[in-house]
Amino acid sequence: MRRCIIVGKPNVGKTLFLLALAESLRVKNISLLRELPDGKRMAVSYDIREAARHLVDPAPHTTRCLQSVILDLPAGKGRKRVEIIDTTGLSEGVHRDPGVRKSMAQTLAALQSSDLIVHIIDAAAAGRGMDEPPVGEVDQEICNYARLRGGYCIVANKMDIPGADKGLKQLVQTLPPGVRVFPVSALRRRGILEVRTYVGSQL
Amino acid sequence: MLAFDPGDINSVLAGVENGRLTPSQALEALRDVSCGGAGRSGKAVCPPGLPPADERGCQAAHEGTWPLHQAMAELDSLVGLEKVKSLVREIVAYVRIQRIRAQRLLASDPLVLHMIFSGNPGTGKTTCARILGKIFKEMGVLEKGHLVEVERADLVGEYIGHTAQKTREQIKRAMGGILFIDEAYSLARGGEKDFGKEAIDTLVKAMEDYKDRLILILAGYREEMASFIRSNPGLRSRFPVHIEFPDYTIEELIKIAQLMLKRREYKLDPEALFELRGILVSKIAKNEDNTGNARLVRNIIERAVRRQALRLADKPDLSREELMLIRREDISEGP
Numbered sequence: 001m002r003r004c005i006i007v008g009k010p011n012v013g014k015t016l017f018l019l020a021l022a023e024s025l026r027v028k029n030i031s032l033l034r035e036l037p038d039g040k041r042m043a044v045s046y047d048i049r050e051a052a053r054h055l056v057d058p059a060p061h062t063t064r065c066l067q068s069v070i071l072d073l074p075a076g077k078g079r080k081r082v083e084i085i086d087t088t089g090l091s092e093g094v095h096r097d098p099g100v101r102k103s104m105a106q107t108l109a110a111l112q113s114s115d116l117i118v119h120i121i122d123a124a125a126a127g128r129g130m131d132e133p134p135v136g137e138v139d140q141e142i143c144n145y146a147r148l149r150g151g152y153c154i155v156a157n158k159m160d161i162p163g164a165d166k167g168l169k170q171l172v173q174t175l176p177p178g179v180r181v182f183p184v185s186a187l188r189r190r191g192i193l194e195v196r197t198y199v200g201s202q203l
Numbered sequence: 204m205l206a207f208d209p210g211d212i213n214s215v216l217a218g219v220e221n222g223r224l225t226p227s228q229a230l231e232a233l234r235d236v237s238c239g240g241a242g243r244s245g246k247a248v249c250p251p252g253l254p255p256a257d258e259r260g261c262q263a264a265h266e267g268t269w270p271l272h273q274a275m276a277e278l279d280s281l282v283g284l285e286k287v288k289s290l291v292r293e294i295v296a297y298v299r300i301q302r303i304r305a306q307r308l309l310a311s312d313p314l315v316l317h318m319i320f321s322g323n324p325g326t327g328k329t330t331c332a333r334i335l336g337k338i339f340k341e342m343g344v345l346e347k348g349h350l351v352e353v354e355r356a357d358l359v360g361e362y363i364g365h366t367a368q369k370t371r372e373q374i375k376r377a378m379g380g381i382l383f384i385d386e387a388y389s390l391a392r393g394g395e396k397d398f399g400k401e402a403i404d405t406l407v408k409a410m411e412d413y414k415d416r417l418i419l420i421l422a423g424y425r426e427e428m429a430s431f432i433r434s435n436p437g438l439r440s441r442f443p444v445h446i447e448f449p450d451y452t453i454e455e456l457i458k459i460a461q462l463m464l465k466r467r468e469y470k471l472d473p474e475a476l477f478e479l480r481g482i483l484v485s486k487i488a489k490n491e492d493n494t495g496n497a498r499l500v501r502n503i504i505e506r507a508v509r510r511q512a513l514r515l516a517d518k519p520d521l522s523r524e525e526l527m528l529i530r531r532e533d534i535s536e537g538p
Contacts, residue, residue: 075343076343076344076345077314077344077416078415078416079415090226090227090230091226093225094222101220102220104219105217108233138227141231141234145234194306197306201343
């Protein structure tokens, strides 16, 4: 099965994007396979309406393991079964918590073996100029790495927040040409379909 | 000394874990590793912003559209069949627009692309179906795009229940591609008790069930196909695409002959061309079975090539020209 990995900085909405993607495919019950940094695996299942409450939080590093879901993406006339992997956010600098560092190492390892990389960037933060330039160092490096690998797109998330469109513009200007950027609001379920179509066509 | 071995993924990951590397540094190192191992020098092989990735992107883009161009070019290289070509182009455009409409959240029809090909034998039905398979594969409409060619005997069984089983087997083989049923009207002959009806029922069910993964093409003579469709009211609506393959004209047949010879590195001398035209005209005037048909031309050409070989076999010192040339005496009407 082809693997699509969702990466990005902490708190950009990776998990919420995964849930929005599953919801767009009318998944009622989402079953996640969790792989903890120490190698333990466990399966959890949530009602899709409840899932966000359990898995998403305004605090950074809510997700500290790989959690993957298997989705049937529409591709061409048919459907393709792909594994979508949600990961631990990659922070700027060395994180002080060894547990988080271990999870980030796990994310990087998973990155190596994936077929498609969906890179999520917080467009609203980019617009507020919270990190100068709009694309931080980690984002820059993810982009450089992923472009080499082929199979890469950027999701500019949080487009529902005022000022995010400015961030999107800055983002597009800073990025190297030829990188696909999809404006999305995972919270309001906007723009998910475009990403889904792209992912389906790339895998 | 470096805090990690930049060529080794595990050492990079360990570096992140024990806090000696930031995720960005790790990504940079991983980039070097996947870039071809030259990262050992610690120097980035592909400096950020430089084209290797873009090049690869371009290549992928080319790979995406190139085979489609190739398949379309192959279709264009067929002699005649203008109506068929324009219809195929229509279908290709339709598929593309429906896809874009779906992306923009506009109402889009599900892609039902089952087809009926009617025309005499040797008018290019199978060839077109094979090329369509390639085109649809490249457009992402079909997974594999292969062509499974079957006829009545492959579908209809010998006892009750056998037919559905045989038909399903062929459908399974064709999954992801095109199931091409030649002389499909023969499924409906033989009256009420014939097992052909069972085959039709199984096919109709499959084309609904697997409409995402299978394209069904029914092919056969024009009149027979028309009455076949009339006899099964449900069929007409299930096959939205109907392509007619007209007989080739004499000029087209001659073009086909020349194309065939050119591909095999032979050529006709003017006398031989005259002879060939004469044979084709008289065949069509007599309205024999294979007239207006590329297979007839191919048979004449194959025979001519053999007769040329026979004519040259005993000659010493053959020139290149002689080896290529088909003369009048090589062309013959038939055995």
